[in-house]
Amino acid sequence: MEQKFPEAFAEFTEVCKTLENHYRDMQDMEFTVEHGKLFMLQTRNGKRTAQAALQIACDLVDEGMRTPEEAVAMIDPRNLDTLLHPQFDAKALKASEPMGKGLGASPGAACGKVVFTADDAVAWNDKGEKVVLVRLETSPEDITGMKAAQGILTVRGGMTSHAAVVARGMGTCCVSGCGDINMDEENKRFTLAGKEFHEGDYISIDGSTGNIYDGIIPTVDATIAGTFGRIMGWADEFRTLKVRTNADTPADAKKARELGAEGIGLCRTEHMFFEEDRIAAFREMICSDTVEEREAALDKILPYQQNDFEALYEALEGCPVTIRFLDPPLHEFVPTEEEDIKKLADAQGKSVEDIKAIIASLHEFNPMMGHRGLRLAVTYPEIAKMQTKAVIRAAINVQKAHADWTVAPEIMIPLSCDTKELKYVKDMVVATADAEIAAAGIEMKYEVGTMIEIPRAALTADEIAKEAEFFCFGTNDLTQMTYGFSRDDAGKFLDAYYDAKIFENDPFAKLDQTGVGQLMKMAVANGKATRPELHCGICGEHGGDPSSVEFCHEIGLDYVSCSPFRVPIARLAAAQAAINSK
């Protein structure tokens, strides 16, 4: 153009400068040259990849066109998601054709050998093989296998199925609900697109698009380039909301710290119970006939828990760590396979019938609304006592090893609905903790708080705050109870709700500010009226959703806690919320 229409080109260069100066952003312009004369047809802010958006924002700051504050406000936090996970090599992807499609349930790309069970995933991973775990659906027993896999593919389940939620939490790629797969788990094979796949065959999956590919497509790791770091640095200057992470393992905690997390907002201790040695002791606890037997079984778990917690405190280097006590109902821990039941019976010196009777007695009609959370601590105080000992002993050891850190455990009691109930459990936690601290002969501060995840807890927050030293909103459960539907079952009717335009968003992904948010606002205000120093956070999946983060800023929460891979998103969203509310 410079050679063919030198005048028009010179003019165009000027116009570009004028327009980009005017809009203070990269422009996507249409123009034409007729008889050597330049005609500008239209201009708009250019679309860009996340990586390009960061680069442009930094360039605009360097060119003096934007302030850092403006640069932070320009980036759509939702776009960052793609930057934080491995992606397929672009060239290899172009040459590939998907053979099927499910729901893009947890972003990122993965390739590996097909395995059909969680145990196989662990075993193959230990041998250095990269695997993709393919299952009808997943359950809590599959956690270790899910961790060992590069990606997870399920036949059943929606965006809020167990596989999807856990995978997002882990930052692991997941494609869920691919109903086209004809699955034969028993014989370790499935068919898709007319081809039969066996254990060890290669597949590749894309958790952003939901695409499934035959064979290997190589992946490239996410890079946190310099521009990303600059923008995050600016964001941290503007935000007032702290960002913590949901992490159950030192590895997750370290990853989150790298991504800027300032503490752990939720450590789910139950995930620690599923590893082999512990599940045996935990099942022994469940099968116990007396308090003494239960205590003996719990004593076996105590050192494991204490080690877990020590590793977490080490990884956090003195940053706050909130540990939630046992939450799920006990039936999630009992075996379901005949063979495992037999093993348990033998280990317990009981008959298979006895074990089956115990399992049957644990059955619940509505497990979500059943015998779980602190209700377990009311009926089996010895569980909460064991967990208190593990937390405090771990904290004491780490404090002793690092005199320059301040290790101040935050113990979180789940599912409270009444202040007397919370007091009952808190009193026993405090008595146990104080005895441990006194025995160690050291000074240590700790806090006991509660999750606010039951409507009644939010409604009686003024009373609850008399006992709770902090609130953490468990908005997954709070959303379920407030709407009266469980996310495991809502899939059967939510599509009809979207079709009829009754709901515009999935309330489990984007916080319902009208209903659930009203309860949160009420709880923060009434809780702080009782106890002005009460600190409040959120640790549901909403903690990593930008619009929900903005709401949390507005109602005066102190922190949001989210999956490690969503920490940068939350940091940016928190900064934007602070900037917007100026």
Next chain:
Amino acid sequence: MEQKFPEAFAEFTEVCKTLENHYRDMQDMEFTVEHGKLFMLQTRNGKRTAQAALQIACDLVDEGMRTPEEAVAMIDPRNLDTLLHPQFDAKALKASEPMGKGLGASPGAACGKVVFTADDAVAWNDKGEKVVLVRLETSPEDITGMKAAQGILTVRGGMTSHAAVVARGMGTCCVSGCGDINMDEENKRFTLAGKEFHEGDYISIDGSTGNIYDGIIPTVDATIAGTFGRIMGWADEFRTLKVRTNADTPADAKKARELGAEGIGLCRTEHMFFEEDRIAAFREMICSDTVEEREAALDKILPYQQNDFEALYEALEGCPVTIRFLDPPLHEFVPTEEEDIKKLADAQGKSVEDIKAIIASLHEFNPMMGHRGLRLAVTYPEIAKMQTKAVIRAAINVQKAHADWTVAPEIMIPLSCDTKELKYVKDMVVATADAEIAAAGIEMKYEVGTMIEIPRAALTADEIAKEAEFFCFGTNDLTQMTYGFSRDDAGKFLDAYYDAKIFENDPFAKLDQTGVGQLMKMAVANGKATRPELHCGICGEHGGDPSSVEFCHEIGLDYVSCSPFRVPIARLAAAQAAINSK
């Protein structure tokens, strides 16, 4: 005494008069006479049976010692319960020794022959036999059998188990949770107190004390004596709160009208689906592949429903009738026995595998929080349309037959949580109803309202009231969702809560004014702010609990609705609430 200590006796007679005049109530006095001199030791208001309490209150009014208002305030409404059910003959009872004990789950006494299935209860009852239905636990499929029985005895389940709740609703005697029974349902026998019982053996049960007796103890029917009627008449003069009844059948409705009910506050239409012809058509609907097939199946149910409703309108003679649309999840209607599944498959021209797949697809993890209530109307609009036609056609026919009555149907949509959701269903109800009324060429007013039983409905009542013409608080479900526990599962931990003094009352029996009540108060205030003419009621079990009735009066409800046998209790409690708040 008159002969031995004439002076002391004369003095005593005077003192009695003085004391009873002072306390204006029958006195329970202790005295002694020493050396001919009277010493009064103590006095207090005398304890009395319910029957005596009514008599004393009337006497005091007749003697001019109390006003009718004071007489009404004197009676403890909870005592009336015993007056409203059959009791054992006192002499025969004295001669008997209980052989076991369960929970007194629904008051009254019953004797009859043991049967083990609902079908047997119906068959034996049809032959004129009085039966007691003995089961491990009951389920909705047992309803007709429970109705046919004099009493119900279960091995499992607490005060809020299916058996207990349904029996209280029916006013049928029930003893639940007698764990001492060794049950062998398959072979129709059980052992208790070392004796084996078979079908046809006589037992007697007392639903107030929970006692179980071997053999027959004759019962005497409750009598509503003249004093009872007088007190109720006075109560009606003072109360402002209306009292309706929960009734699903004309027989229940008539009984309730005799006991003073001023309308039906809750007719649960699903109970009507379990009778033999209807359940077949309803299952056909569930198994349908297309909307047309579903509509064809529903067309078979329509005339039955219309007849049911006509009979209800006839029984109510122009008093208001609130009909709630289908509420439970569809899986409650599918067969569970292999034989019944086979029958259904044959009837539907499908394979047993197909039917099993349909049943499996209806499985829910948390049925209480699943695909039920108006969610069914969103996914299957044809169900709500059929029910609307049945209601309106019935009302039109009864209106035509009784020109002096005003038949104005109240259609109640269950389980709403969002105003757009309610509007979606309401719009289709209104379109269907208006078409029916136009086709009949008559004038008819009707109302469409909703149950408030989900916390979010209460929290967004200002919006919900834009669509709802009335609110009815379903406090059973609202209590479950607000506390985050289901009453089917809470039995496993509630005892520990009572032992630890965390809870003083069963929140399903006595309304939790702090949490659930706060939601109700908020909903009434915000709902009436949007729609001043909004009428509000309650139809949970709390509608028959005196302290809960008082609370309903205080927050400005227009009516309470309760089981027929609790109507007099509610009338009295409502009067006392009005008197107390003067």
